Amino acid sequence: xxxxxxxxxxxxxxxxxxxxxxxxxxxxxxxxxxxQILEKTSGARDVVLVGIATRGxxxxxxLVERISTFxxxxxxxxxxxxxxxxxxxxxxxxxxxxxxEVPPEGIDGRRVVLVDDxxxxxxxxxxxxxxxxxxxxxxxxxxxxxxxxxHRELPIRADYxxxxxxxxxxxxxxxxxTETDGRDAxxxxxxxx
Amino acid sequence: MIHDLLSAADLDADSATLILDTAVEMAAxxxxxxxxxxxxxxxxxxxxxxxxxxxxxxxxxxxxxRLSADVINFSAKGxxxxxGESLKDTALTLQAMGADAVVVRHQASGAPHRLATWVxxxxxxxxxxxxxxxxxxxxxxxxxxxxxxxxxxRHVAIVGDVLHSRVARSNVLLLHTLGAKVTLVAPPTLVPxxxxxxxxxxxxxxxxxxxxxxxxxxLRVQRERMGEAYFPSAREYSRRYGLDPVxxxxxxxxxxxxxxxxxxxxxxxxPEVADSPRSTIVEQVANGVAVRMSxxxxxxxxxx
Amino acid sequence: MTTFRIRGxxxxxxxxxxxxxxxxxxxxxxxxxxxxxxxSVDADGLVALPGLVDxxxxxxxxxxxxxxxxxxxxxxxxxxGYTAVCAMANxxxxxxxxxxxxxxxxxxxxxxxxxxxxxxxxxxxxxxxxLAELGAMADSAASxxxxxxxxxxxxxxxxxxxxxxxxxxxxxVIAQHAEEPRLTVGAQxxxxxxxxxxxxxxxxxxxxxxxxxxxALLAGHVGARLHICHVSTRGSVxxxxxxxxxxxxxxAEVTPHHLLLTDTRAESFDPVFKVxxxxxxxxxxxxxxxxxxxxxxxxxxxxxxxxxxxxKECEWAYARPGMLGLETALSIVQDVALDRLGWDGIAERMSxxxxxxxxxxxxGRDPAPGVPANLTLVDPAARRQVDPGSLASRxxxxxxxxxxxxxxxxxxxxxxxxxxxxGKVVK
Ligand SMILES: [Zn+2]
Numbered sequence: 001x002x003x004x005x006x007x008x009x010x011x012x013x014x015x016x017x018x019x020x021x022x023x024x025x026x027x028x029x030x031x032x033x034x035x036q037i038l039e040k041t042s043g044a045r046d047v048v049l050v051g052i053a054t055r056g057x058x059x060x061x062x063l064v065e066r067i068s069t070f071x072x073x074x075x076x077x078x079x080x081x082x083x084x085x086x087x088x089x090x091x092x093x094x095x096x097x098x099x100x101e102v103p104p105e106g107i108d109g110r111r112v113v114l115v116d117d118x119x120x121x122x123x124x125x126x127x128x129x130x131x132x133x134x135x136x137x138x139x140x141x142x143x144x145x146x147x148x149x150x151h152r153e154l155p156i157r158a159d160y161x162x163x164x165x166x167x168x169x170x171x172x173x174x175x176x177x178t179e180t181d182g183r184d185a186x187x188x189x190x191x192x193x
Numbered sequence: 194m195i196h197d198l199l200s201a202a203d204l205d206a207d208s209a210t211l212i213l214d215t216a217v218e219m220a221a222x223x224x225x226x227x228x229x230x231x232x233x234x235x236x237x238x239x240x241x242x243x244x245x246x247x248x249x250x251x252x253x254x255x256x257x258x259r260l261s262a263d264v265i266n267f268s269a270k271g272x273x274x275x276x277g278e279s280l281k282d283t284a285l286t287l288q289a290m291g292a293d294a295v296v297v298r299h300q301a302s303g304a305p306h307r308l309a310t311w312v313x314x315x316x317x318x319x320x321x322x323x324x325x326x327x328x329x330x331x332x333x334x335x336x337x338x339x340x341x342x343x344x345x346x347r348h349v350a351i352v353g354d355v356l357h358s359r360v361a362r363s364n365v366l367l368l369h370t371l372g373a374k375v376t377l378v379a380p381p382t383l384v385p386x387x388x389x390x391x392x393x394x395x396x397x398x399x400x401x402x403x404x405x406x407x408x409x410x411x412l413r414v415q416r417e418r419m420g421e422a423y424f425p426s427a428r429e430y431s432r433r434y435g436l437d438p439v440x441x442x443x444x445x446x447x448x449x450x451x452x453x454x455x456x457x458x459x460x461x462x463x464p465e466v467a468d469s470p471r472s473t474i475v476e477q478v479a480n481g482v483a484v485r486m487s488x489x490x491x492x493x494x495x496x497x
Numbered sequence: 498m499t500t501f502r503i504r505g506x507x508x509x510x511x512x513x514x515x516x517x518x519x520x521x522x523x524x525x526x527x528x529x530x531x532x533x534x535x536x537s538v539d540a541d542g543l544v545a546l547p548g549l550v551d552x553x554x555x556x557x558x559x560x561x562x563x564x565x566x567x568x569x570x571x572x573x574x575x576x577x578g579y580t581a582v583c584a585m586a587n588x589x590x591x592x593x594x595x596x597x598x599x600x601x602x603x604x605x606x607x608x609x610x611x612x613x614x615x616x617x618x619x620x621x622x623x624x625x626x627x628l629a630e631l632g633a634m635a636d637s638a639a640s641x642x643x644x645x646x647x648x649x650x651x652x653x654x655x656x657x658x659x660x661x662x663x664x665x666x667x668x669x670v671i672a673q674h675a676e677e678p679r680l681t682v683g684a685q686x687x688x689x690x691x692x693x694x695x696x697x698x699x700x701x702x703x704x705x706x707x708x709x710x711x712x713a714l715l716a717g718h719v720g721a722r723l724h725i726c727h728v729s730t731r732g733s734v735x736x737x738x739x740x741x742x743x744x745x746x747x748x749a750e751v752t753p754h755h756l757l758l759t760d761t762r763a764e765s766f767d768p769v770f771k772v773x774x775x776x777x778x779x780x781x782x783x784x785x786x787x788x789x790x791x792x793x794x795x796x797x798x799x800x801x802x803x804x805x806x807x808x809k810e811c812e813w814a815y816a817r818p819g820m821l822g823l824e825t826a827l828s829i830v831q832d833v834a835l836d837r838l839g840w841d842g843i844a845e846r847m848s849x850x851x852x853x854x855x856x857x858x859x860x861g862r863d864p865a866p867g868v869p870a871n872l873t874l875v876d877p878a879a880r881r882q883v884d885p886g887s888l889a890s891r892x893x894x895x896x897x898x899x900x901x902x903x904x905x906x907x908x909x910x911x912x913x914x915x916x917x918x919x920g921k922v923v924k
Contacts, residue, residue, distance in 0.1 A: 093194075134229065279811055281811065303695065303766030359696060386692075387691070387699075
């Protein structure tokens with residue numbers, strides 16, 4: 001059928017390249033961001049964590065778990081697939097559409113923390129903001145990312161950053177997570193394609 | 194993805210499943226306050242309808258609009274089409290307008306195939322003569338999947354005027370692709386010569402088929418077929434091939450009743466059956482929009 | 498009048514020899530075939546055949562000159578190796594009077610490229626209700642001997658019987674378009690596996706076969722001649738074989754397209770493949786080839802049916818049926834039957850027998866001293882790709898576009914005058 005491997009597929013990226021973060025690093029970063037969210041949102045009251053598919057979802061799930069461990073707060077979790085909001089349909093073609101799940105409480109009047117693995121051009125986050133707007137009207141939206149690799153093309157910045165990794169445009173950052181890839185790691189690769 | 198959707202045979206199991214999976218997400222969106230996605234902004238979808246079919250046209254129009262496409266309705270009435278402009282000239286006009294997709298309904302079998310040779314945009318067959326109606330088959334498959342939990346291995350009876358039914362042709366193709374077993378049930382006059390090559394069994398005995406099916410798909414039977422001696426009378430037809438509560442009681446508990454509509458209540462299906470909880474007739478309409486959104490998304494999103 | 502010395506031609510595929518064409522006849526064959534001042538035609542490697550005779554041509558004039566005229570159709574015929582064509586009666590007005598058949602006959606004379614022999618309608622206006630004035634057409638300058646309502650079947654059995662009987666008075670023949678109309682209402686293509694899939698209304702073989710059976714019985718009963726147009730099914734072949742065995746005076750034709758193409762062509766929904774009777778199955782094609790070789794089907798006739806682009810570039814159901822045939826017929830017969838028929842067998846089926854059926858005594862005669870010089874030279878080794886744009890016909894509806902076919906007509910002579918030289922029409 002000539003379809004590209006979808007963004008939702010579980011196919012693991014190649015792990016050749018320079019490892020920037022190991023399992024332990026990622027665990028510590030999650031802990032830190034969970035603390036920062038609690039701190040910046042007065043104990044995560046009214047907070048909803050929304051993971052951006054694919055790898056933002058397990059990250060958001062881990063944050064929910066950490067927050068509940070630290071402060072016994074049950075933060076609702078949502079899943080956002082932004083495929084239908086992308087602005088590169090003409091360039092990259094149709095992809096299979098993943099599942100979007102709005103938490104039962106909804107997001108109206110809530111403080112939404114979007115969670116993604118890598119912040120790059122900012123286009124994914126823009127699409128996520130568009131998608132959120134069609135789902136409801138949050139009081140505020142914040143952004144948490146595991147890695148910020150720079151090269152923004154839009155006026156978007158993250159509220160919580162696990163690690164800033166300076167990169168060249170010819171490089172790519174691969175995030176591996178146990179839930180999707182069998183292990184935790186962040187790898188810097190030279191783009192071959 | 195394929196360039197055009199002209200026949201259900203254009204879809205292999207993977208692409209049909211992808212369209213159905215995407216339709217599930219499209220359907221979920223219909224429950225939201227804002228039933229609109231920006232996905233096809235700036236794209237033009239033309240509905241080219243040579244045959245009156247308000248329900249199909251509205252379904253495609255809603256699908257295109259929910260994906261933010263610009264929709265142009267080009268109906269046979271009140272346009273140059275009725276003044277005798279040829280299909281080819283109309284095609285060249287649509288081509289000049291830059292139509293990204295043309296949804297065509299036509300009374301002549303194969304008209305969408307001809308159109309596809311004259312326009313660069315995607316052509317979607319919304320029903321051509323007695324040939325095919327692939328999006329109807331997709332939405333029937335969607336309904337079957339959501340009601341029965343799957344399609345592979347299920348047994349579907351398609352009952353009625355198979356000879357003149359584009360719905361039957363597309364369903365036989367798609368259901369086979371998705372692994373279902375199909376039995377065509379009709380008087381012998383309404384089964385095409387050459388049906389032996391289809392991936393379907395044929396039975397002239399509705400009652401014998403009832404106990405083993407998971408779904409019954411009732412086809413419309415036009416009254417004018419009587420004048421052409423396909424069957425003697427409406428009464429005799431409904432006695433032998435109509436779906437009434439007695440026949441429904443012989444279906445397995447879980448079996449569902451489908452009808453592509455518009456139906457002739459009383460002849461091929463009794464009102465109490467059409468309105469019963471087993472009937473999927475109303476949800477078929479809602480599913481139609483989601484499935485057509487998915488088709489538009491995948492065809493228009495396809496690589497150049 | 499030019500004198501031609503044709504050098505090295507293989508008459509009916511035989512040994513190379515020379516022919517002298519002078520004063521409208523073949524003046525000499527062999528070593529003495531020479532004359533001072535004769536124009537030399539190099540026929541090295543070419544086969545000389547008696548000029549082909551088409552018993553079934555639609556020239557469209559009068560009435561549809563936008564699709565074909567007698568002149569353009571004559572050009573196409575000459576390029577196809579023909580020296581005589583029988584023009585079907587379904588023109589507008591219908592060729593059902595002495596006036597119309599004489600008009601067509603005169604137009605053919607004026608074009609001067611082939612002998613255009615008009616076919617008269619059997620019934621007034623092809624209406625199937627009243628006999629046309631068959632005798633008046635027979636007595637006219639056009640000397641009509643073949644009568645046909647082609648495009649329509651003479652389906653009233655009583656009327657058919659009378660027509661068969663009536664034309665015995667002037668040794669006429671009824672050429673029947675065998676199609677039981679009640680079985681082909683709305684029919685679009687052969688009824689079978691492909692029509693079932695494509696949702697196109699079927700044209701069942703039995704609609705042809707039942708009429709052939711009926712008419713063979715009628716012809717036998719009244720002792721009349723019957724010709725069956727464009728036989729297309731295996732079953733028809735069986736019935737014709739049976740009728741011939743019974744001594745019925747029946748002849749039959751098959752078209753080149755029914756010898757080559759099958760109903761699967763309809764899968765494109767391109768109406769260039771729509772024709773009446775429709776393209777049939779591979780089994781039918783095989784049976785027709787066998788029947789042509791065996792002689793059960795007597796001749797190949799083109800059913801050359803030009804249609805304008807508007808009548809073909811449309812929806813299948815709205816398109817008119819018919820295909821071009823004159824310029825490709827011999828190539829297709831060479832392709833499918835030369836190995837079994839030889840050139841003599843091809844001459845029999847495309848020249849001698851059709852000339853005999855049509856009563857054209859100057860045609861269908863092998864090149865020999867004293868015989869009218871109606872002949873054609875074909876290069877059997879040539880291969881050509883069919884390009885609709887370069888056909889001489891005014892229409893473009895050839896089903897063979899893009900196909901590579903064997904054989905090419907190099908020259909054609911009508912009564913000693915060249916109508917085609919070097920593969921080009923002389924006028
Ligand atoms: Zn005919």
